[in-house]
Amino acid sequence: MPGKSRLFLFFSLAPAFAFILFFGIYPFLFACFYSVRSFYFGLNVDNVFTAMSNYHNSVIDPLFQYSMFVTFVFVIVSVGLQLLIGVGAAILFSVIKTKAFKYIQVFLSLPLMMPPVVTGFLWWYLFNTDLGIVNYYLSYFGIMPRNVNLLATPITALASIIYADVWMWTPFIMIVTYAAIQSIPNDVMEAAIVDGAKDRHLIRKIILPRIKTALLVVLLIRVIDAFRTYDLVYVLTGGGPGTSTQVASLEIYNTAFLKWFLGQSFAQALMLTAILILVGNILIYLLRRGV
Amino acid sequence: MKTSAFIKFILVTLITLILIAYFDLPIIVMIVTAFKQRADIFTPVPKWIFTPTIKNFVDIFVGTTTMAEGTLAIQNSLFFVTTSTVIAMFIGSLAAYGFSRFKFFGREDLIFFVLAQRFMPGIVIVLPMFVLYSSVGLRGTALGLILLYINSALPFVIWMMRSFFDEIPREIDEAARLDGHSWFTIFIKFVLPVARNGFLATFLFSFIFTWGEFLFALILTTPESWTMPIAIVNSRVSSEILWGQIAAYGVISIIPVFIIAIALQKYLVRGMTLGAVK
Amino acid sequence: MVKVVLENVGKVFKGSKKAKETVAVKGFTAEFPSNKVVGILGPSGCGKTTTLRAIAGLDPPSEGKIYFEDKDVTYLPPIERDAALLFQFAVVYDNMTVFDNLAFPLMVKNINKEEINKRVKETAEFLGLSDILKKRAKGLPASINQKIALGRAIIRKPKVLLLDEPLSSLDPESRLYLRRELKKVIRSMDTTVVYVTHDQSEAMTLCDKIAVMNEGKVHQYDTPENIYLNPATTFVAWFIGEPGMNLIDCSMEASEGKYYIKIDGVSDVSFEVSKWSHALKESDKIVLGIRPEFITITKTYKKNSIAGKCLVIESFGSFALLDILTNCSPNNIIKVKTPLSDDLPKVDGDVYLTFPPAYIRLFDKKSGELRVVMTE
Ligand SMILES: Nc1ncnc2c1ncn2[C@@H]1O[C@H](COP(=O)(O)OP(=O)(O)OP(=O)(O)O)[C@@H](O)[C@H]1O
Ligand SMILES: [Mg+2]
Secondary structure (H helix, E strand, O other): OOHHHHHHHHHHHHHHHHHHHHHHHHHHHHHHHHHOEOOEOOOOOOOOEOOOHHHHHHHHOHHHHHHHHHHHHHHHHHHHHHHHHHHHHHHHHHHOOOOHHHHHHHHHOHHHHOOHHHHHHHHHHHOOOOOOHHHHHHHHOOOOOOOOOHHHOHHHHHHHHHHHHHHHHHHHHHHHHHHHHHOOOHHHHHHHHHOOOOHHHHHHHHHHHHHHHHHHHHHHHHHHHHHHOOHHHHHHOOOOOOOOOOOHHHHHHHHHHOOOEHHHHHHHHHHHHHHHHHHHHHHHHHHHHOO | OHHHHHHHHHHHHHHHHHHHHHHHHHHHHHHHHHOOOHHHHOOOOOOOOOOOOOHHHHHHHHOOOOOOOOHHHHHHHHHHHHHHHHHHHHHHHHHHHHHHHOOOOOHHHHHHHHHHHHOOOHHHHHHHHHHHHHHHOOOOOHHHHHHHHHHHHHHHHHHHHHHHHOOOOHHHHHHHHHOOOOHHHHHHHHHHHHOHHHHHHHHHHHHHHHHOOOHHHHHHOOHHHOOHHHHHHHOOOOOOOOHHHHHHHHHHHHHHHHHHHHHOHHHHHHHHOOOOOO | OOOEEEEEEEEEEOOOOOOOOEEEEEEEEEEEOOOOEEEEEOOOOOOHHHHHHHHHOOOOOOEEEEEEOOEEOOOOOHHHOOEEEEOOOOOOOOOOEHHHHHHHHHHOOOOOHHHHHHHHHHHHHHHOOHHHOOOEOOOOOHHHHHHHHHHHHHOOOOOEEEEEOOOOOOOHHHHHHHHHHHHHHHHHOOOEEEEEEOOHHHHHHHOOEEEEEEOOEEEEEEOHHHHHHOOOEHHHHHHOOOOOOEEEEEEEEEEOOEEEEEEOOOOOOEEEOHHHHHHHOOOOOEEEEEOHHHOEEEOOOOOOOEEEEEEEEEEOOOEEEEEEEOOOOOOOEEEEEEEOOOOOOOOOOEEEEEOOHHHOEEEEOOOOEEEEEOOO
């Protein structure tokens, strides 16, 4: 590479990497450093090296264990449902060969364009016992009594969060999957049809193998984001009732800003990061292998 | 034959209606609520017919006894988000151009490193930043938040713009090189104009993501620098839940985003997958 | 195994914002006899693929009926027709192996594994694909892809085999080679074959009957021989042959109770047509057609010949193609195809063209239809 090109390459990448290195690496190192210290923010506690005890205490802390458990349940159920409904609808629209989806996809995409906080509030309102239409219509059709507060019992509260998350993200999977299916050459689908393939063969032998990559990309994005979910839960239940819907991000936030124990919250955050890296790497490995 | 076409039509219509209702009805409820008077909101049976009012919107801009005015937060949001997105677009496109046009040792690893940033939990970034900002006095300032927003937009911008640049034939650059233009001139004068649709799409998607950002703002802002999501959350902490005003806030916050979304239909999928699916 | 009958088949593609309405096929009526090879021949965009897709069941026609034997299949989905279609650009399932590609049409019919194995082996053997059965069908050369696609089409022994320009996307060498293979395949099968092409030599050598199409209409449906000798319209006359017929404006004149055809712009050349005058009387204008290879060319004047000047001589080894400038209209160049000999005229030399009456065809100018074959 000639000198001038090299110079330009350096200056084209430098500003971006200045940011990424500073805001990516610095916090990471900072977190690593203080995650092994008894670091309380603004409190008069000795900031000393405590080895792995922040990690150890987190791991044996039932609250943290529980928050991890809830996070996993949330990620698996929520993303699972989104995948099921999203991919299902996309395949359905493709198989019955209609252009309808193209015209409605922008309307379907609206939920995922909303600021998550607004989404949280919206569902908080819709799930409201006295005013929300969810309770009203559920009781109207006799499915459940009117005065049940869905956000007040652990199971229904988690279910409500998952419902809102599914509402918010299913369109994403649907739209991307549909686009991936549409990018399959028409010839191939028609050849299979002429070869006598029934819908189930089309789906299993032609469509699914060809949208695997897109599905993995979608899954990667969704799983990672779901693990980090914060705003929706914060607004909808605040982790309640009690700590029953306290997902990991919320737990870490509370450790930091209720207990002001930043050392321990760093340890927890890094463990969450480790899990994300692990899960992300598995998916990226599958992606690169081209499954 | 006619019958099966008819069944198909019914089926498609039905599924379409169900999907639209499922995904858009809640939003419609919110919009409707934003135009309701207090008395029309607090009814045991949802009211679909009522006399609309714009009082809720007025309240946001002038404030009430129970709710602070939101003009500042709206201004803040617009200012922070626009500034950070513009800067991220410039820095990110430049890097994306470098990634797209030059082969160098470790390029693929570097670009995956960029992507990895996007997967870092926000809380890991923001806690140390909180400590740092507190000690250098950046907490609650526009600059502090804008810097962080630039950083979070960068991976998206770089990946998206790289996928757009990769589609532009290298011959354009090479021809301009032969004419003696510098790389920077080529980037600004020849390549960016060709990629302008992609540039615009990336800009707007970036805008949408930052517009809704919550966690950083929650931890790093003070009432003077509240962004809209924070103002919305904080309007809950009052003696009575101001549903109408919150809904109005919601409507205000989704208007720009929806306009953008409708304008960007063509790039929807690409924007949502960092250019991985077209 | 079945005859395929098209009855007034038509297809209109509805217009949209971007494209205007297209009539792709109009009033296609023909019977494709069982176990014969029928060609559909015509220039690009004339509706060949559209017709084939209607027969395959991919896009039902917008009017008319299609029968397989006596069964109305017009709106049946492809799966209920047992017709195989080879696409213009070979389709292979590149996420599967070659074996799975060939097995696919059987697999979807729930045929047992042993039978599938056996038939895939047979077919692969027949097409010379045995060595690559285990390979993934990705990145293979176009001719192999075409063979795989062909294999998929024939492996289930379809009642009707539809081939859409199967050779046009290949390089010349594999084209010749595959043409031979294709011939072997077609002859060995008990199946009705519809062969779409825009290459007349392909159609002429492979097909028992040919439908010549232009702009969505069938101009002639006949044996290759008849299409060559007695084209039904001026389009067929011009399209078939390399080059096609010379088409020359002329008019009929009566004199002393007899009728003569006189070539416009050329005096003292006439052909007596009294026998067929009734067929020509309704025509305002008449077009005379004669194939370049049937014109006799001399360097000295002969009676009833057209004088001209030799403009271009192209030699093709065994024969030569000459452009002769004459006073004929609408096109004053007449093409002549003649065996190579020492006696060929020189460029710019004066020549005389004689049309043997037996090879003259007379068309109505307005409708383009054949009116008179002068031998009859
Ligand atoms: N799906 C479609 N929508 C609109 N118009 C179409 C469609 N398919 C074909 N046409 C039009 O119908 C006409 C006939 O097309 P067709 O593909 O049958 O031609 P063809 O004879 O197969 O030509 P080629 O030799 O180029 O393959 C063309 O004018 C084409 O533009
Ligand atoms: Mg065609």
